[in-house]
Amino acid sequence: MQRDFVADIAGTTEVLPAVRRLADVFRREGRPVVHIVRLYLPDGSNAEQQIGPNEHILYKPRWSAFFRTRLLEHLAERAVSTVVVAGCNYPNCPRSTLVDATQHDLRTVAVRDAVSGWIADADREMTGMGIACLDTSEVVAAIRTGRRGLGRRHL
Secondary structure, three states, X not given: OOOOOEEEEOOOOOOHHHHHHHHHHHHHOOXXXXXXXXXXXXXXXXXXXXXXXXXXXXXOOOOOOOOOOOHHHHHHHOOOOEEEEXXXXXXXXXXXXXXXXXXXXXXXXXXXXXXXXXXXXXXXHHHHOOOXXXXXXXXXXXXXXXXXXXXXXXX
């Protein structure tokens, strides 16, 4: 099984359909998924996440999924080389995770229509760091065709 993708998937109502589509495709293709959770919502709505056999939940203390977590070790143990990030509020958690992923020499993909708070300047900023900015349909197509190396600097 190719272990080339992992997704940071958490979402708000705004991006939830795209996040769910990504998670479903990752599951069907047998790709590893890591659900990154910073805090439980007061109503508990993010506490009940459906996870499959190739999925894990990681709790993080700050914005980046790499900050004081075992995420990097988790990815290395599974020979994961590409991180696909979708989720809640671009200026904070997704942005921090994307920057940290590329600093760890991982191929890094931001799924712009599955990240809430995405702004036009984000494409310029992220691609300037070698981070690929793609839409859900592009990521899904890449996964289904087995394309590797979605991160721009690694093509």
